[in-house]
Amino acid sequence: MSEALAEPRRDIDAILASIRAELGTVEPPAAQADRRALSVVRVESLDEGDEVFPSERKQFALEDFEGMDELAFLRASYRAVLGRDIDESGLSHYLPVLREGHTGPADVLRSLRASPEGQARGVEIANLDGRSRYGRIKSLPIIGGILVRLKPYLSLPHGQRRLQRRIASSDRRQREVVTAVNTSLSSVRRSLQKLEQRVIEAEQAADQAHALTQQVIDSRDSAVSELTSARRQLVEQQRQLTTFIDSARSTLPEASPQAPPLQAAEDASLDSLYVAFENRFRGSTDLISERLRRYLDLTRETPPVAAGGTVLDIGCGRGEWLALLRDANVIARGIDLNGAMAAEARGRGLDAQEGDAIAHLRGLEEGSLAAVTGFHIVEHLAFRDLVALFDAAYAALAPQGFVLFETPNPENLVVGACTFHYDPTHNKPLPPDFLRFIAETRGFSDIRIIRRDEDCRLDQPESGFAPAELNDWFRQPADYAIYARKPRSDIAP
Amino acid sequence: MRIGVATVYTPGIFGGAEFLAAGLEHAFRRAGHTLHSIRIPFHFEPPGAAHEAMRQAASVDFSRYDGGQIDALICLKFPAYLIEHPNKALWLLHQHRPAYDLYDTPYGWAKGHAETDALRAEIIAADTQSLGSAKAVFTIAERVSQRLQHHNGIASKALYHPPADADAFHCAEAMPYIFAPSRLEILKRQDLLLRAVAACPRPVQVIFGGTGGRRALLEDLAAELAITGRVRFLGEISRAEMIALYAHAAAVFFGPLDEDYGYVTLEAMLSAKPLITCTDSGGPLEFVLDGETGLICAPTPDAVAEALTQIIDQPAKAAAMGQAGRQRYADMQIGWQPVVDTLLDGALGRTNPSARAA
Numbered sequence: 001m002s003e004a005l006a007e008p009r010r011d012i013d014a015i016l017a018s019i020r021a022e023l024g025t026v027e028p029p030a031a032q033a034d035r036r037a038l039s040v041v042r043v044e045s046l047d048e049g050d051e052v053f054p055s056e057r058k059q060f061a062l063e064d065f066e067g068m069d070e071l072a073f074l075r076a077s078y079r080a081v082l083g084r085d086i087d088e089s090g091l092s093h094y095l096p097v098l099r100e101g102h103t104g105p106a107d108v109l110r111s112l113r114a115s116p117e118g119q120a121r122g123v124e125i126a127n128l129d130g131r132s133r134y135g136r137i138k139s140l141p142i143i144g145g146i147l148v149r150l151k152p153y154l155s156l157p158h159g160q161r162r163l164q165r166r167i168a169s170s171d172r173r174q175r176e177v178v179t180a181v182n183t184s185l186s187s188v189r190r191s192l193q194k195l196e197q198r199v200i201e202a203e204q205a206a207d208q209a210h211a212l213t214q215q216v217i218d219s220r221d222s223a224v225s226e227l228t229s230a231r232r233q234l235v236e237q238q239r240q241l242t243t244f245i246d247s248a249r250s251t252l253p254e255a256s257p258q259a260p261p262l263q264a265a266e267d268a269s270l271d272s273l274y275v276a277f278e279n280r281f282r283g284s285t286d287l288i289s290e291r292l293r294r295y296l297d298l299t300r301e302t303p304p305v306a307a308g309g310t311v312l313d314i315g316c317g318r319g320e321w322l323a324l325l326r327d328a329n330v331i332a333r334g335i336d337l338n339g340a341m342a343a344e345a346r347g348r349g350l351d352a353q354e355g356d357a358i359a360h361l362r363g364l365e366e367g368s369l370a371a372v373t374g375f376h377i378v379e380h381l382a383f384r385d386l387v388a389l390f391d392a393a394y395a396a397l398a399p400q401g402f403v404l405f406e407t408p409n410p411e412n413l414v415v416g417a418c419t420f421h422y423d424p425t426h427n428k429p430l431p432p433d434f435l436r437f438i439a440e441t442r443g444f445s446d447i448r449i450i451r452r453d454e455d456c457r458l459d460q461p462e463s464g465f466a467p468a469e470l471n472d473w474f475r476q477p478a479d480y481a482i483y484a485r486k487p488r489s490d491i492a493p
Numbered sequence: 494m495r496i497g498v499a500t501v502y503t504p505g506i507f508g509g510a511e512f513l514a515a516g517l518e519h520a521f522r523r524a525g526h527t528l529h530s531i532r533i534p535f536h537f538e539p540p541g542a543a544h545e546a547m548r549q550a551a552s553v554d555f556s557r558y559d560g561g562q563i564d565a566l567i568c569l570k571f572p573a574y575l576i577e578h579p580n581k582a583l584w585l586l587h588q589h590r591p592a593y594d595l596y597d598t599p600y601g602w603a604k605g606h607a608e609t610d611a612l613r614a615e616i617i618a619a620d621t622q623s624l625g626s627a628k629a630v631f632t633i634a635e636r637v638s639q640r641l642q643h644h645n646g647i648a649s650k651a652l653y654h655p656p657a658d659a660d661a662f663h664c665a666e667a668m669p670y671i672f673a674p675s676r677l678e679i680l681k682r683q684d685l686l687l688r689a690v691a692a693c694p695r696p697v698q699v700i701f702g703g704t705g706g707r708r709a710l711l712e713d714l715a716a717e718l719a720i721t722g723r724v725r726f727l728g729e730i731s732r733a734e735m736i737a738l739y740a741h742a743a744a745v746f747f748g749p750l751d752e753d754y755g756y757v758t759l760e761a762m763l764s765a766k767p768l769i770t771c772t773d774s775g776g777p778l779e780f781v782l783d784g785e786t787g788l789i790c791a792p793t794p795d796a797v798a799e800a801l802t803q804i805i806d807q808p809a810k811a812a813a814m815g816q817a818g819r820q821r822y823a824d825m826q827i828g829w830q831p832v833v834d835t836l837l838d839g840a841l842g843r844t845n846p847s848a849r850a851a
Contacts, residue, residue: 012698012725015668019737087694469527471561 053080061126065105066162067169070098073105081112081123228487235443239391243362288320291479292375294453295321295404296328298483299371301458304398305330309370312396314357314389315377319345322352335360358385361392369396375406376479378435379426390442399489403444405435406481409451411465413473432465435482444484451480494837495527495562497555499576500569501546502532510586513633514569516654517584517836520829529558531566533573540602540609543572543589547619550575565840568627571616575623582840583624584652584832585632585641587753592616593644621645629839634754635779651779652835653827656756658732662763664819665740667812670698671801672742672766674735675757677705677726681749682792684714685771689797691718695805699724699746702735739764744804744811748792751775762786762822767814769800780825786818 053060053076060080065073074094078086097103109125112118299305308331313321316334318341325332333351336342345352361372372393378386393403410416410429420429432449439447450456452463467473498521500514514530521528533550536542550572555563556579566581568574571589574581587594592613595601602609624630624641630649632638638649675681683701690697701711701724708726715721730738739745745761748771755776761768762780768787770777781787788803790796804811 012670012700012723015670015698015741016700016725016727019668019741020734023734023737089694469561 055079055083058122059124059126062106062109062128065109067165069166070095074098074108077105077109077112081109081118081121081125082115083121232443235391235394239395242388242391246362285318285320289324292321292324294456295373295406295450295481296324298456298458299325299373299404300328300330302371302400302402302485304370304401307370309398309401310368311371311373312361312369314361314372314374315380316345316350316352317341317375319348319350319352321373321375322350323348326350358388358392361389361396364396366395367398367401369393370398370401371404372397372401373404376408378405379407379420379428379430382427387438387442390438390444394443394486397486399486402446402483402485403439404481404483406479407435409476409478409480411451411473411480412476412478415476415478419478432480432482439482439484443487445487446483446485448483449480450483451477494564495529495558496521496837497529497531497558497563497566497578498569499531499533499555499566499573501535501571501573503535510570512657513586513654516657516829517567517569517832520833524830524833529563531555531558531573531576533576535570535572540591540612544612544615547572547575547616551577551619551623565837567836567840571620574627575619577623577626580840580842581627582629582836583627583631583649584836585630585637585649587637588620588641588644589616594640617645621647628842629836631836631839634776636751636753636775652832653754653759653825654832655827655829656759656763658736659759659763659828661732661736662760663736663740664765664815665737667743667766667808668741669743669805670700670741671744671746671769671804672700672702672738673746674702674738674760675747675749676703677701677707677711679707680751681705682771683707683711685748685792685794685797686746687711687714687718687720687724688794689801690720690723692794693798693801693805695802696723697801697805700738700742701726702730702738703727704729736764739766742766743808744769744787744801744815746770746797747777748774748797749777750792752777759822759827762818765812765815765819767804767811767818769797769804771797780821782817782821784814786814786821788814 053064057080064080065077068076074086074091078084078090094103094108098105098108106128109128113123113125113128299311305311311325311330311332313325313332313334314336316322316336317338319334322332322334322345333353334342334345335353335355335357336345337354337356339354342352342354357374357377374389378389381389390403397403407430408415408420410420410431416429420426432451436447436449446458448455448458448462449464451465454460455463465472465476498514498518500510518528518530533546535546553576555566555576557563563578564580566576566578568576568581568583570586574583574585591601591609593601596613597604602613604610624645624647630641630647631652632641632649633652633654635651638651641647641649671686673683673686675683677683684707686699690699708728712721712726715724727734739760742764744767745757745764746769747755747757747761748769749755750773752775755774758768758770758777758780768777768781770781770787770789771792772778772789773792778789781789783789788800790800
């Protein structure tokens with residue numbers, strides 16, 4: 001720590017470079033490819049050549065200060081005699097008079113030692129007084145003045161000697177410098193070699209890592225595709241089993257041949273009651289159309305629909321959705337258990353029939369539909385029928401075809417606890433994650449829960465639901481829809 | 494607890510006030526409270542907009558908000574602190590400056606205009622009334638408290654908050670340079686430091702961090718003073734680089750003119766570096782103990798040069814002052830948690846009487 005500022009030669013740019021090198025790892029990876037190249041190689045710096053005396057040394061001889069140029073001499077003598085670096089005023093005073101020969105090294109050393117600062121430090125310099133006759137005479141009046149003017153001539157031989165010593169000393173110093181430079185150069189070459197070696201090693205390691213990553217990716221992909229095919233086989237087997245059970249049931253004798261006509265009459269009267277109920281609670285035709293409009297774009301974007309495929313709307317009711325699709329030039333037909341509803345839809349020129357959706361789906365050719373939609377249908381179904389609906393839709397859909405089922409959203413507690421139960425034919429509320437689970441296990445992919453309008457944009461992430469406050473449980477949209485696709489045929493087993 | 498933090502919103506502006514609000518809200522959330530950000534739209538122009546904004550702020554009732562009761566309301570800026578609430582504490586950055594310290598200066602409202610003078614009287618009256626109705630009044634720094642006392646006769650207490658990334662600051666081996674971070678603006682007085690470097694008998698090196706309109710001017714000045722080789726202007730630097738430059742500095746210079754608070758002071762203390770500041774620098778003077786955690790000198794090149802010489806000649810003492818600064822930061826208990834606790838205690842009337850409005 002203590003050396004920190006006593007080292008004026010530690011250059012500001014070197015400091016910045018070292019701090020930035022320390023930071024190196026944190027700095028933004030500007031150019032990935034260049035990160036292997038090391039920009040700074042540490043080179044031993046050359047000594048500037050100033051004599052450096054240990055600060056505790058108190059004994060010197062005049063000869064210790066020989067062989068230096070004026071600047072080096074001044075620096076060395078300040079450090080030796082005063083124990084500090086030379087200041088600006090000292091430099092501007094002594095340097096010119098030394099260079100012009102008005103004074104000599106011995107005089108400088110003497111006056112430094114005689115200063116209050118020098119006396120306090122008390123350094124001894126041998127042989128200093130032997131050459132001080134001129135100095136002492138100089139201080140005499142008159143003779144001193146003459147001597148000062150004659151001095152350059154008097155001291156000429158001595159000056160020549162000094163010059164020769166300085167030349168010899170610079171030769172020596174130059175040889176030292178050359179040696180030092182050579183040593184530094186060879187160490188630079190060595191570190192460059194090492195660096196190159198390490199670059200090669202790093203490149204090899206990177207290649208190995210890359211190959212390993214590729215292996216891992218490959219084996220993961222094959223594992224995933226095995227899993228998918230296993231799941232698909234399972235779904236297929238379940239479907240076959242259901243068909244088998246149905247056909248077995250149809251061979252059994254009818255339980256009571258007299259019941260159907262009676263029940264049919266009863267059902268018809270309930271049907272009209274339900275139309276009245278819908279009108280009261282579900283909203284007018286216009287209102288429902290407006291709510292359904294948000295699903296138009298994602299329907300049209302789905303490849304099999306875009307290719308001209310048919311949309312089947314189960315529980316089509318009065319045909320609001322069918323009308324929207326017709327207006328958007330999408331081929332669509334509907335089916336509804338409620339004969340009165342289906343008749344109302346037909347009355348508006350729509351293709352709607354009365355019947356059971358699951359049975360209808362099972363009777364269709366495999367892959368013949370582009371989409372199966374159902375608004376406020378799934379919450380009427382018992383669990384067994386719900387699963388059967390997903391399975392039958394899956395079978396009837398073309399690859400990349402989708403199901404879209406809208407239902408009341410129990411994440412809104414008012415819906416879950418109250419308004420859901422207005423409808424006497426509702427079975428039970430279906431939380432979004434539950435429907436997601438059913439779709440997933442029945443083989444669908446690209447599943448998303450559509451709570452808000454923005455969720456209809458398939459390229460955007462789902463908005464999701466993360467309640468932070470009690471109020472959030474009352475502000476959820478009252479309805480949500482599940483959207484799920486049948487996977488593409490090319491990844492099927 | 495349900496806490497409301499109320500301040501103003503001016504589109505397109507994100508500065509110290511917005512940083513402070515974000516930091517406070519983050520701290521309340523971390524302390525486990527439910528937080529509601531309340532923003533009053535506010536425009537500086539025309540002057541009459543202040544009148545309308547005051548009327549709005551005074552007319553809203555946030556005691557019930559978002560379906561529940563707000564237990565305590567913390568207000569930061571004019572006119573957001575005019576909102577009435579039974580448990581209200583203020584933490585003032587500053588008042589509406591055109592009407593106060595900038596009034597009758599080129600930066601504020603001119604004296605003698607009937608419209609602005611009437612508005613000024615209205616603002617001062619409303620401030621005095623609403624600040625008086627708060628359970629507790631705090632400011633971000635002693636300077637702001639002094640002005641509040643001066644203009645409105647209201648006593649308040651300074652409540653200090655930490656700079657961003659306070660945990661990242663650290664001390665490393667000192668290298669021979671002085672670090673001078675802050676925007677290159679006239680009030681930050683980088684030119685004073687340059688002249689001091691030229692006047693200093695020791696070969697001082699300085700690294701300036703930050704951008705600003707005066708960069709070219711300062712570079713020319715350095716050339717004129719023949720010290721270009723010993724000063725570097727880094728311009729905009731990353732947070733990480735700034736922290737490293739603090740860590741390795743021999744000392745930090747921050748000598749602005751009448752600063753309110755100044756994060757540089759706190760960042761130097763966190764980095765255990767002595768701070769050189771000036772007798773008229775304002776905020777830093779609340780933290781620096783002359784000769785103990787830094788050096789306070791007259792705002793003249795010679796005086797600053799003398800301080801630089803001291804730092805250079807006595808590296809051990811400089812290091813010790815830095816450590817003492819770090820200790821002082823710890824002793825002053827500057828942190829978001831104390832800010833949250835104090836504000837909440839104040840808003841709920843659990844504060845000691847000295848912080849209450851007079």
